Amino acid sequence: MGLQILHAIITVNPTYGGPIEGIVQTSREHRRRGNSVEILSLDDPDDRLLVQCEFVCHAVGPGLGKYRYSPRLVPWLRANASKFDFIIVNGIWNYTSFGVWRALHGSGIPYYVFTHGMLDPYFKKHYPLKHLKKMLYWPCAEYRVLRDANAVFFTCEEERLLARQSFHPYRCNEHVVNYGTAGAVGDPQMQRELFLSKFPHLRGKRNLLFLGRIHEKKGIDLTLKALAQCVKDAPKDKVNDVQLIIAGPDNGEYASALKALCYELQLTERVTWAGMLGNDLKWGAFFVSDAFVLNSHQENFGVSVAEALSAALPTLITDKVNIWREIEEAGAGFVDTDDLAGAVRLLRRWLGASRAEWADIRTRARECFTSRFHIALSTQSLLDGLAMYAGNEAQAHALRRDSAGTVRRPPLGNQAAVGAASKSSGHPAQ
Incomplete structure (x- = not known):
């Protein structure tokens, strides 16, 4: 039996851009390796776009307002989190990240975070009013989310260094993983x-x-x-x-x-x-x-x-x-x-x-x-990062039993x- 992975994200709508596309691409590679991936989102369960998602999606929305608060998120996680080997949060500044922290804090169940560039000082310089609002919100929410995560993953060294410049206090287990995509497929x-x-x-x-x-x-x-x-x-x-x-x-x-x-x-x-x-x-x-x-x-x-x-x-x-x-x-x-x-x-x-x-x-x-940037390399890099920060013996054992214990050469394809x-x-x- 392969790994059981849960990705938490604000929406599975493809217009959301890189984060959901990255989940889909990585999940296809996990599926090829025998692992299982499910998605937790703040979408409306009746939204037709969920039908287009090729992976099991647990929609606990609709989230309210721009922050997308949903009272269903925390109860769902508390009831289901133990079914997964790894829980990975994708993105911050919405209720997904804080909801995961609320549900899992003190439970002994670890989680991991991809910030997806959302701590880049660009936003601080170009959207000062939004940044001021985030500064007020930071100490009681996102700071805790990152501080208590087993690891915070960055997709390159540049992102890791830039993330340190936006908010204080700032403390987390930083780890850079390769990021990529499956690339061109078809004729x-x-x-x-x-x-x-x-x-x-x-x-x-x-x-x-x-x-x-x-x-x-x-x-x-x-x-x-x-x-x-x-x-x-x-x-x-x-x-x-x-x-x-x-x-x-x-x-x-x-x-x-x-x-x-x-x-x-x-x-x-x-x-x-x-x-x-x-x-x-x-x-x-x-x-x-x-x-x-x-x-x-x-x-x-x-x-x-x-x-x-x-x-x-x-x-x-x-x-x-x-x-x-x-x-x-x-x-x-x-x-x-x-x-x-x-x-x-x-x-x-x-x-x-x-x-x-x-x-x-x-x-x-x-x-x-x-x-x-081939997806096989980035998926292995993520697994290596999870192994480094495995929160307990159950997680370490799950990684050891995964069939992808060594780096696989990416296929040349077409x-x-x-x-x-x-x-x-x-x-x-x-």
Whole structure:
């Protein structure tokens, strides 16, 4: 019998972004290893999105207000926590984390926490009023959640160091684990053609891809302004066929402001709003593109960045994406500052790259993913972290009986097909 793992998170809605996607990807790997994963969320039990969740989900909401308080969370945990070998909290600043602390504090049942970048000082600087509210809340809630957790997991060293700067007092068992994703799956050529059948005007173009939440911290406005400047300044043959794909939920207020900015910058004909993409359509977007762009002001990990690397797609990112050092060290893309000047330099480096240089970067991108961000490596890293901080003999025994006691080499999968699809997708120096 494998491990029994419970992930607690505010919602299983995929529009929530990286945390729930990370749970799904890791849980698939656990399932391959013979482990069982269930999810505890503050969703409404009648919400139709629960049907789309491929894992057992215990919805104890609906949570009230932005904090998502639910009186059903603590009683459910007290009745069921002992059934699981490990309980992992994903995210803070909502009732999930404090509810787990309330239910388990003093019970002898340990828990672990992923902060998912929610202690980054970026939020302190850019949302001072919200930070003030959190400062009042911190001592009686989240400080205790982190202090009493067996371990608090960070997805890279940069996140761990930044987390120390936001709130005081601050005390927890910090541990850095590898984080990643399963990467490109399926038939790349079919996925590419599927995407182009929906967006035929992108065939034969040099496509830049942004895929993620449409949020101001993602720096999409910088990407648009940099593209407008390059269109204006660069030789026509360098930018004539450049297109930007923006993939993500685009029906919000901020998305409307970005669409107005596109019109103002005369980029309407160069920007494709693809909406939220999943499965084959999502991978098709990667395979028709020449580079992935993320001018983010704050990014804890960036699952979409790792996904781009898995598709042999070079990344143009800022030094506020916490895995930027790994990307730069691997030569898997370009890195610059999170301002307009940096965004312009990224695009100019992309436009100026030779065909041979770009082919080499594509190869290094895939190698970077396989060696650093494959889900098999990150799952093993998490298990190693759990073993290090196992709260009792029962937990230690559960880890010992797990079949994944040693690091497994990640499968190469369809690497050859990825390479073939990459070569057919065009090149920035055409």
